[in-house]
Amino acid sequence: MQTKRLMNIFLFITTFCLFLLIYIWYNSYIFNHNPLSEQINKKIKDKTNRLKNLSFYNYKITHNFPIIISDKLKNNEFGRTIYSKNKDIIIYLNKNRFKENSDYMINSVLPHEYAHAVMFYLQDFSNENGSHTKKWQKICENLEGKGCNRFVNNNDIIIEKTNLF
The missing domain is CATH 1.20.5 (Single alpha-helices involved in coiled-coils or other helix-helix interfaces)
Incomplete structure (x- = not known):
C-alpha cells in the first residue's frame, strides 16, 4: 500500500x-x-522620445539614432552602439536580454547606449576606460540613465526582477 x-x-x-x-x-x-511585445515596443519608443528630448535640451542634438533590437549580439552584451564608416550611428539592443528584465533594458541599457551615441555625434572617440569616460558618465546621467556604470551590474537585474525594494 x-x-x-x-x-x-x-x-x-x-x-x-x-x-x-x-x-x-x-x-x-x-x-x-x-518580435517583442507591443507593450515593450511602446516603452522603448516612449523612452527613446524622452532621450531625444533630453539630448536636445542638454546638447542641442536633433539627430535620430536608429534603435535595432537584435538577437545577433553575444549573450554577454546587453547593447552596443556602432559608428559606421559612412558616419551612421546605430544603437543595438540584445533582444534576448529583454526576456530577463525589460525594465532594466529600457531604463538602464538604452540610456547607456544613447550616451555612447551622443558621444559619437559629438565626435568624442576616446578609448579611455573602454569609452566610459567621465564625460560619457555625465552624459548618461543627463539622459536619466540608472547606474551609469562601465559594465552591467547583475545585482541590479536580480533586485529589479524580484521587486523586493
Whole structure:
C-alpha cells in the first residue's frame, strides 16, 4: 500500500515537472520566434522620445539614432552602439536580454547606449576606460540613465526582477 502511494506521488511529481518543462520551452520558443511585445515596443519608443528630448535640451542634438533590437549580439552584451564608416550611428539592443528584465533594458541599457551615441555625434572617440569616460558618465546621467556604470551590474537585474525594494 505504501509503495503504491509513493509510486503515485512520484508519478504526479514527474508529470508536473514534465508539463512545467514543456511550458518553459514553449514560452522560450515563442519569445525567440516573435518580435517583442507591443507593450515593450511602446516603452522603448516612449523612452527613446524622452532621450531625444533630453539630448536636445542638454546638447542641442536633433539627430535620430536608429534603435535595432537584435538577437545577433553575444549573450554577454546587453547593447552596443556602432559608428559606421559612412558616419551612421546605430544603437543595438540584445533582444534576448529583454526576456530577463525589460525594465532594466529600457531604463538602464538604452540610456547607456544613447550616451555612447551622443558621444559619437559629438565626435568624442576616446578609448579611455573602454569609452566610459567621465564625460560619457555625465552624459548618461543627463539622459536619466540608472547606474551609469562601465559594465552591467547583475545585482541590479536580480533586485529589479524580484521587486523586493
